[in-house]
Amino acid sequence: MLKFTANGQHRIEMRQLIKIALPILIAQIAQSSMGMIDTIMAGRVSAADMAAISIGASIWFPLVLFGHGLLLALPPTIAYLNGSGQRKRIAHQVRQGIWIVLLISIPLFALIYNSYVIVDFMGMEPRLATISSQYLQAMAFGIVPYLLMINFRGLNDGLAKTKPAMVIGFIGLLLNIPLNYIFIYGKLGLPAFGAVGCGIATALVNWLMMLMILIYCYRAKNQKDLKLFPKLLEKPDWLTLRKLLNLGVPIALTLCAEVTLFTIVSLLIAPLGANVVASHQITLQTSSFIFMLPLSISMATTILVGQRLGEQNVEGAKQVSYSALGLGLIVAAATAILTLLFRSQISQIFVSDQEVIAMASFLLLFAAAYQIPDSIQVIAGGALRAYKDTKAILIISLLCYWVIGMPVGYISGLTDWLGTPLAAQGFWIGFVLCLTFASVFLLLRLRQIQRIPATALLAHLERIK
Secondary structure (H helix, E strand, O other): OOOOOOOOHHHHHHHHHHHHHHHHHHHHHHHHHHHHHHHHHHHOOOHHHHHHHHHHHHHHHHHHHHHHHHHOOHHHHHHHHHHOOOHHHHHHHHHHHHHHHHHHHHHHHHHHHOOHHHHHHOOOOHHHHHHHHHHHHHHHOOHHHHHHHHHHHHHHHHOOOOHHHHHHHHHHHHHHHHHHHHHHHOOOOOOOOOHHHHHHHHHHHHHHHHHHHHHHHHHOHHHHHHOOOOOOOOOOOHHHHHHHHHHHHHHHHHHHHHHHHHHHHHHHHHHHOHHHHHHHHHHHHHHHHHHHHHHHHHHHHHHHHHHHHHOOOHHHHHHHHHHHHHHHHHHHHHHHHHHHHOHHHHHHHHOOOHHHHHHHHHHHHHHHHOHHHHHHHHHHHHHHHHOOOHHHHHHHHHHHHHHHHHHHHHHHHHOOOOOOOOOHHHHHHHHHHHHHHHHHHHHHHHHHHHOOOHHHHHHHHHHHO
């Protein structure tokens, strides 16, 4: 599958991938750091405030991730138009993306603002339920600016300009700290809102980050010819919206299927005791942090493959795919070895309890094992997005996660059908298995797409652009 030309073209492609992926990675780190800082600062108020942020995030994240996923149709579309010399059509895609933001924000706002219904159903302690609900109500006012920011980030990513999102992400992180301080602890004459102050601060940061990316797009010389401004709003074009949603809805559902899998596993093992849950959470947090590396390469792959296809360079698109998979394998092998060697030290970062450290160290063996298939599946998926084959990604993901991974994890973890129940270990066996199958199926699908004759493939992409 992985073929490299003798003239060193793959090295050139790898350098381009790293150049695009590195700012994406840094932007992701800034985004995840914001949530960590919220948790730490709220935790200084009370355990209930810290728990409220965790509960709120478990409701907020899957819902907003769906809207985010819809907008991930923009980078491959814009990359294709940019590569094919059809830059005059890019502004239209961005403007229609604004309509997607406005339309999806209505149900998302309603669900998050009224999430007290979900919180009350969970039957938690009244004070915790109140804080969680009010935190989510504050967060709801940040949905529209967050999704608009993602929309314009999609424009820049599609043009292979990933540094603006990185810079804006870090500015947002720096702004989040003083705003948290003001609203959580009640400074400048304001009342102390506790965890709810985190929600207020996050919503304000989302508005500020949206304004920053709008200002960048307005002033960027490389975007002047797009003529995006001053007419940002135009009438809905239902044909364009349908094409974007045909790409975006499968991406959004794929993301939700993956997030829901890990969420449900966390709920299923909750009755097994605090130590089991803690060891699982340590392993999940570690693997999620490491996953940002192949995810960044995947996003860069989507951009570069889309550009090559827009240039009608089918062989070049194939070469980028191979180079990205090769780069991903190198990175995954390195992180797997580091996880394997330092799994005990990693566990000690989170806790001091020796039993939890021992359990987490064992689970990290599974995290090390699945990094190579995880890297392959996410990068192959990134290439398939550029080929606009997002429905196949959704079908494969649902099959692997829910038909293979979840049943295997449940049976081996919580039942005695195959012997003594393995608890969290059983679910991590399911994760390794489902990601291995996903990597194989996605590679086969990518290979199948790449075997389509160039003229037929380009004609198909031209029809659905």
